[in-house]
Amino acid sequence: MSSSSSLFGLWVAGSHDSFSFYIDEASPVGPEQPETVQNFVSVFGTVAKKLMRKWLATQTMNFTGQLGAGIRYFDLRISTKPRDPDNELYFAHGLFSAKVNEGLEEINAFLTDHHKEVVFLDFNHFYGMQKYHHEKLVQMLKDIYGNKMCPAIFAQEVSLKYLWEKDYQVLVFYHSPVALEVPFLWPGQMMPAPWANTTDPEKLIQFLQASITERRKKGSFFISQVVLTPKASTVVKGVASGLRETITERALPAMMQWVRTQKPGESGINIVTADFVELGDFISTVIKLNYVFDEGEANT
Numbered sequence: 001m002s003s004s005s006s007l008f009g010l011w012v013a014g015s016h017d018s019f020s021f022y023i024d025e026a027s028p029v030g031p032e033q034p035e036t037v038q039n040f041v042s043v044f045g046t047v048a049k050k051l052m053r054k055w056l057a058t059q060t061m062n063f064t065g066q067l068g069a070g071i072r073y074f075d076l077r078i079s080t081k082p083r084d085p086d087n088e089l090y091f092a093h094g095l096f097s098a099k100v101n102e103g104l105e106e107i108n109a110f111l112t113d114h115h116k117e118v119v120f121l122d123f124n125h126f127y128g129m130q131k132y133h134h135e136k137l138v139q140m141l142k143d144i145y146g147n148k149m150c151p152a153i154f155a156q157e158v159s160l161k162y163l164w165e166k167d168y169q170v171l172v173f174y175h176s177p178v179a180l181e182v183p184f185l186w187p188g189q190m191m192p193a194p195w196a197n198t199t200d201p202e203k204l205i206q207f208l209q210a211s212i213t214e215r216r217k218k219g220s221f222f223i224s225q226v227v228l229t230p231k232a233s234t235v236v237k238g239v240a241s242g243l244r245e246t247i248t249e250r251a252l253p254a255m256m257q258w259v260r261t262q263k264p265g266e267s268g269i270n271i272v273t274a275d276f277v278e279l280g281d282f283i284s285t286v287i288k289l290n291y292v293f294d295e296g297e298a299n300t
Contacts, residue, residue, distance in 0.1 A: 007160070008155050014271050015058075016227045016275050017056075019076065055230060056093050056095060058093075062106070070286075073120040075273060077093055077127070078126050080129055092127060118171070122191050123173065123174050126175075145172075152184070174187070191221050199247060200228075226258070244279075248276050252279055259285055
């Protein structure tokens with residue numbers, strides 16, 4: 001793919017719940033969890049959290065490992081902790097993960113060592129956050145990434161060539177009205193991520209295909225979530241084995257076959273996210289399809 005091609009015409013490999021390689025079992029349950037989950041944990045304590053972890057952890061590699069393997073899109077969900085006097089910000093998915101500043105610093109260290117690499121940071125869920133928490137997060141982004149962040153412009157205008165010329169390496173998407181007040185925050189609607197919410201691989205593929213057909217009406221970046229979501233009954237049946245063994249590993253071959261049949265470019269898929277991104281050949285398949293597209297263009 002040419003460096004002058006728009007970024008939303010590229011294939012980019014991403015991770016779903018990117019931070020969930022670390023789940024703090026000693027932490028309280030996240031504020032977004034329903035009362036049934038809160039009650040379950042209050043009765044069964046640590047045992048309940050250990051079981052939850054098997055279903056909440058969707059990645060095993062840390063940020064550095066994911067970056068080294070080729071992941072360039074990160075799905076980030078931010079929360080405060082109840083009754084936390086320090087008002088610290090954490091990554092969260094049911095239970096709490098690491099502090100946000102630690103994860104962002106880890107990504108920045110990679111970018112500092114790899115000047116031509118570009119990442120998408122998608123802050124798409126916020127839990128228990130007030131105005132001053134958002135202000136804290138915005139300041140954190142400024143302090144850590146500074147001039148590496150690309151200001152929000154039309155998606156069609158952003159190419160690797162443009163970013164390299166300006167020394168930009170980070171595009172921050174922020175799913176909150178706060179984005180409208182800060183030049184380096186891209187509005188969340190420019191990074192739609194339709195969610196199939198199914199355990200059935202066939203239904204997932206139908207959903208993904210239909211959402212791509214809708215994609216280009218939006219003129220934005222676009223995420224195809226190659227992700228199956230367990231129902232309560234699925235969790236009960238596979239309670240001790242967890243998400244990876246019960247769902248992801250079994251469904252991966254069919255999902256990867258769908259990915260291989262897709263076309264990149266402005267009428268095809270763009271960012272593809274998955275659980276346990278090291279499984280199979282997910283990352284290499286997504287990246288290689290950029291070159292297949294190049295060859296196809298050269299032959300036309």
